[in-house]
Amino acid sequence: MSLCELTDIKKTYKIGEDNVEVLKGISLKIEKGEFVAIMGTSGSGKTTLMNLLGCLDVPTSGSYKLSGTEVSSLPDDELSRIRNEHIGFIFQSFHLLPYATVLENVLLPTLYLEHHQDGLKARALHLLELVGLQDRAKFKPSQLSGGQQQRVAIARALMNDPELLLADEPTGQLDSRTASEIIKTLSDMNSKGTTVVLITHDENIASNAKRIVKISDGLLV
Amino acid sequence: MDKFLNIISQSVVAVRAFKLRTFFCMFSVALGISAITIIVAATEGAYKKAYDIVARFGPDSLLVTSGGEEARAVGRFDKTLTLGDVEAVKQNFDTAYVVVPMSAVRNINVSYRDKKYQTTIYGSTNDYSRVWTWPVIQGSDFTDEDVNGLRNVAIIGKYVVEQLFGNEDPVGKYILVKNIPVQVVGVLSERGTTPTGANLDDRIVIPITTLMRKLQNETTYISTFRIRFTDQERLEQRQEEMKQFLRARHNLRASDPDDFRIVSPKEIIKFLVALTSSLTIFLGVAGVISLFVAGFVLANLFLLSVKERSKEIGIRRAAGAKKRDILMQFLGEAVIITTIGGLIGFIMGYVSSNLLKLIAEFEIYFSWKAFAAGLLLSWAVGVGFGLQPARKAANMNPIDAIRK
Structure with a gap:
């Protein structure tokens, strides 16, 4: 069973009077433990694809099975639960809460767990250690460099131990040296068993993945 | 329950983080609640005084006076x-x-x-x-x-x-x-x-x-x-x-x-309460208006805040927050602010009515009723005016929210 199985996924947005078809029939399988890069230029539909993969949105038509469960027609609350338990997001501009500490940011996904779990704080601190920021737990995001902020975001994305890590242009705002550090961190996580999907327009970055999927004008090429 | 506490803890964090918003909302609620507190205390004071007077008049007594209502009206005391x-x-x-x-x-x-x-x-x-x-x-x-x-x-x-x-x-x-x-x-x-x-x-x-x-x-x-x-x-x-x-x-x-008039304890109470009621009505109108103003201040500042914090909402939704979790957080922020505002208002009302007592012949009596009225009204303002912004936050599309 594939972790992600997309079959003939179409997505149409209504912009004013016009229907714009952003994804025009995408079929894709991602296996557990893979490190896949989805590459495409802006406007190719790669972000829409990531939103669908991350259950932030549902397709207009087609089937998306996540660990065998059809998720394309689930209600909003169910999608939220799946994001909470199974998916971790990493964004281009880090998206940390500015008024919360590093530790509080890492703990964010645990706030929305349906059931109480023990040892969350210890796990958060452990993750911070993994990304090399154990001594920054009490800092505010504004006191960290861009690379450090993105590493906090990675720790946050891993907090609820997701099956799928989605990184949308994670290095877009970082210099090349920091970028390669972040990519290395993602590779490390992948080698520990986490499935990583990297969305990027940058060929160099994509080349770090074990498989590259190219998307152009709403279709895989 | 754990989750509810988690979400309310986020409300607390936000109340502390967005200080200016908190200050303005709290202050405007406090003004309204202080007026309401004074009214309740003044009304209670008036009744208490009236009952005291009736107790002296004698709750078992009638007073019969010469001359009917009409004769009195034209100034004749036949x-x-x-x-x-x-x-x-x-x-x-x-x-x-x-x-x-x-x-x-x-x-x-x-x-x-x-x-x-x-x-x-x-x-x-x-x-x-x-x-x-x-x-x-x-x-x-x-x-x-x-x-x-x-x-x-x-x-x-x-x-x-x-x-x-x-x-x-x-x-x-x-x-x-x-x-x-x-x-x-x-x-x-x-x-x-x-x-x-x-x-x-x-x-x-x-x-x-x-x-x-x-x-x-x-x-x-x-x-x-x-x-x-x-x-x-x-x-x-x-x-x-x-x-x-x-x-x-x-x-x-x-x-x-x-051609006579019978005064009973009931009428005395009516008369005495009527004496203070004009002031009470004035304060009541002022209090209700200021509570509405407070409510609109809150609603507007919260709408603005929801807009500013759309990214935060997107982040939380991506991390697995449900719509109702977001609703609860923002409503929690509103109610926490109005509750504290209400408590400050109660204290302000207490202090200023004591000042009022010094200036004017004005009966004030504080009981749990004034406190309860203030608290309930501040909750009402928090929920009533916080609901729409909170709904707006909850219904934000997470994809749009995160890109802003």
Whole structure:
């Protein structure tokens, strides 16, 4: 069973009077433990694809099975639960809460767990250690460099131990040296068993993945 | 439950993080709640005072005064009640345990040695002290013989003692009332002023027979009489009986208005509460308006905040927050702010009403009611005006929210 199985996924947005078809029939399988890069230029539909993969949105038509469960027609609350338990997001501009500490940011996904779990704080601190920021737990995001902020975001994305890590242009705002550090961190996580999907327009970055999927004008090429 | 606490903890964090928003919302709620607090306390104070006065008036008493409503309205104080009426009431109302006639003459010169001033002279029978539950603290009340014998004796109020005697003991001394020597036999305890500002202690009480003959040149008519009943619970029924009884005695036809007026404890409460109610209404309107203003301030600042924090909402949604989790967080922020605002408002109301008490004759009584009203209203504002912004936050599309 594939972790992600997309079959003939179409997505149409209504912009004013016009229907714009952003994804025009995408079929894709991602296996557990893979490190896949989805590459495409802006406007190719790669972000829409990531939103669908991350259950932030549902397709207009087609089937998306996540660990065998059809998720394309689930209600909003169910999608939220799946994001909470199974998916971790990493964004281009880090998206940390500015008024919360590093530790509080890492703990964010645990706030929305349906059931109480023990040892969350210890796990958060452990993750911070993994990304090399154990001594920054009490800092505010504004006191960290861009690379450090993105590493906090990675720790946050891993907090609820997701099956799928989605990184949308994670290095877009970082210099090349920091970028390669972040990519290395993602590779490390992948080698520990986490499935990583990297969305990027940058060929160099994509080349770090074990498989590259190219998307152009709403279709895989 | 854990999750609920988690989300409320996020509300607390946001309340602390967005200080300016918190300050303005809290301040405007506090203003409204302080006004409401004062109103509730003032209304309670008015009622409490009214009940105090009724307790002194006697919850088992009626006061019958000469002249109907209409005559009063045009300024005529016709005397229509007679000593005969008083006697007849005594005979016909079994449960009336005291019936005391009363008349008064205003602006009478009184003097003791070289001190003189003008006061009101009341005529009554020996039951005056008992019928008004007004103890004689020095000397004694008059006796039946004093009344029947038209004797020149008086019991006097505290203010009269101050005016005429200073520190001297007045009992047994003679004062001149309109040049008639009258012996002081007793002093009434201090009673203070009425809500209308009349000084209750500025009075001289003499036997009604003496007053009518010697000051009024009158044999029949009196201005009021008072009755106390043993069956207090049937006071309303007694009042109606009294009305019919007097109408019959005065030979009034069905179409004639009453030529007397019966004052009951209920009416006193109504009257006293009405005195403070204009202020209460003013404050009430001001309070409600300011609460609405507070609500709109809150709603607007929250809408603005939701817009500014769309990214935060997107992040939380991506991390797995459900719509209702976001709703709960923002509503929680609103209610926390208004609750604290409400508590501050209560304190402000408490302090300012104490100041108000110093400036104006204004009864304030704080009980849990003022506190509860403030708290409930602040919650109402928080939920009522926080709901729409919170809904807006919850219904934000996470994809759009995160890209902003």
